[in-house]
Amino acid sequence: MRVKRISPEAESQSPEQDIDTSLMDPLIQKFRGKKGNLIPLLQGVQEIYGYIPRQAFVKLNQKTGLELNELYGVATFYAQFRLTPAGKHIIKMCHGTACHVQNVTDITDQLIDYLNVKDGETTTDQLFTLETVACLGCCSLAPVMMIGEETYGKLSPKAALKVIKEIKRNEVKKDQGQ
Numbered sequence: 001m002r003v004k005r006i007s008p009e010a011e012s013q014s015p016e017q018d019i020d021t022s023l024m025d026p027l028i029q030k031f032r033g034k035k036g037n038l039i040p041l042l043q044g045v046q047e048i049y050g051y052i053p054r055q056a057f058v059k060l061n062q063k064t065g066l067e068l069n070e071l072y073g074v075a076t077f078y079a080q081f082r083l084t085p086a087g088k089h090i091i092k093m094c095h096g097t098a099c100h101v102q103n104v105t106d107i108t109d110q111l112i113d114y115l116n117v118k119d120g121e122t123t124t125d126q127l128f129t130l131e132t133v134a135c136l137g138c139c140s141l142a143p144v145m146m147i148g149e150e151t152y153g154k155l156s157p158k159a160a161l162k163v164i165k166e167i168k169r170n171e172v173k174k175d176q177g178q
């Protein structure tokens with residue numbers, strides 16, 4: 001059988017960084033051996049790192065005895081769990097009914113094109129993660145997107161793009177120390 005090896009070079013290009021797994025120790029201590037601990041453990045890990053790194057699965061498996069395939073199975077089943085690092089700005093596009101009726105998919109498609117990502121992916125510059133989500137709870141503003149704590153309503157594809165471009169411009173300015 002031929003085993004494909006990942007070169008150190010290729011690994012260093014992976015978006016996943018080395019993580020300090022000792023940060024998980026208090027969490028593991030709190031939930032080890034408790035019934036129904038799998039989801040709280042995954043949620044806790046995501047709270048610590050912003051996503052669930054590969055090394056975290058391994059540590060959970062080693063320290064709690066939970067099976068790796070069970071951990072992966074649950075983490076990939078629920079949309080709340082993220083397996084790759086998120087971008088600096090998470091764009092949540094509401095695809096609830098009210099937003100759907102107001103053509104939010106046109107807006108999402110536009111952003112997908114502009115950012116060159118698929119749903120759930122992060123841009124190569126690590127600035128944006130695009131996610132479609134269920135109702136954001138402000139249907140009267142449909143179609144709605146949320147970026148961080150900011151909610152943008154009554155959007156058009158053009159208006160949404162303008163918001164993204166503005167954020168990008170500000171990030172470039174920050175980088176240039178302006």
Ligand code: FES
Binds near residue numbers: 096098139
């Ligand atoms: S359906 Fe989009 S905010 Fe409710």
